[in-house]
Amino acid sequence: MTDDLRRLVRLQEILAASEELAERIAGIPAEVARLEKDLLAAEERLEKGRAGLQDLQKERRKLEMELMGIESKIAKYQTQLLEVKTNKEYQAMLKEIETCRAEREACDEKILLDMEAGEQRGRELRAREEALTQQRRDTAEAKTRLDGLLHQLHRETEALREERRKVEESITPGHLDSFLKVARQRKGLALVAVRDGLCGGCHVRVMPKLVQQVRRATGLIACDSCKRFLYVPEEPAGDGSAPADSPEP
Numbered sequence: 001m002t003d004d005l006r007r008l009v010r011l012q013e014i015l016a017a018s019e020e021l022a023e024r025i026a027g028i029p030a031e032v033a034r035l036e037k038d039l040l041a042a043e044e045r046l047e048k049g050r051a052g053l054q055d056l057q058k059e060r061r062k063l064e065m066e067l068m069g070i071e072s073k074i075a076k077y078q079t080q081l082l083e084v085k086t087n088k089e090y091q092a093m094l095k096e097i098e099t100c101r102a103e104r105e106a107c108d109e110k111i112l113l114d115m116e117a118g119e120q121r122g123r124e125l126r127a128r129e130e131a132l133t134q135q136r137r138d139t140a141e142a143k144t145r146l147d148g149l150l151h152q153l154h155r156e157t158e159a160l161r162e163e164r165r166k167v168e169e170s171i172t173p174g175h176l177d178s179f180l181k182v183a184r185q186r187k188g189l190a191l192v193a194v195r196d197g198l199c200g201g202c203h204v205r206v207m208p209k210l211v212q213q214v215r216r217a218t219g220l221i222a223c224d225s226c227k228r229f230l231y232v233p234e235e236p237a238g239d240g241s242a243p244a245d246s247p248e249p
């Protein structure tokens with residue numbers, strides 16, 4: 001493998017890594033927006049809960065007023081009861097009092113239910129307030145973390161840009177141009193390894209004669225099928241005749 005090919009392989013890695021970094025950088029504002037949206041939704045739910053509790057308290061005050069009205073009606077009827085002249089009037093008055101008492105009972109019942117519901121809501125609200133406090137803290141922490149990540153990703157991007165510049169400078173200009181042209185056409189994958197006689201890009205068999213040419217070439221040799229440039233990866237130390245998982249110590 002020539003130095004140029006080695007540099008092109010590195011350049012391809014740099015370009016892929018830069019693209020991945022750019023995608024991660026682009027995803028951060030969306031993540032911040034999601035955190036803020038979730039927090040806002042939790043705040044709105046709490047506000048709704050508070051409004052619900054206020055409605056309940058208003059309803060209870062209304063019922064208490066109603067109850068006072070019924071009580072005074074009963075008191076009035078009881079006074080009038082002493083002043084009626086006929087048995088018929090007396091019976092009618094008793095019936096009125098009876099009706100009022102039933103109303104009073106129903107009203108008492110409603111007030112009790114409202115009180116219980118109010119206590120339940122109050123407990124829920126307190127729990128929600130605590131959860132919201134925690135969520136505010138978590139959101140702030142996550143935003144700080146994302147901000148730090150963003151800076152780090154920018155630094156990594158800058159480092160890759162610098163490395164790319166150096167690598168590109170050291171590649172034969174003709175090779176660099178050919179590589180960049182194919183990279184644009186092939187979604188960044190312009191240089192592929194030949195493994196087990198197959199092109200790493202299109203997986204079509206590469207003729208042994210072409211593999212030999214790739215091994216010896218000083219220039220760029222393209223796959224006949226997909227036109228990506230080929231290289232034969234360097235063998236790791238050893239003759240490669242034994243399987244990788246050989247039990248030999």
Ligand SMILES: [Zn+2]
Nearest residue numbers: 199202223226
């Ligand atoms: Zn191919």
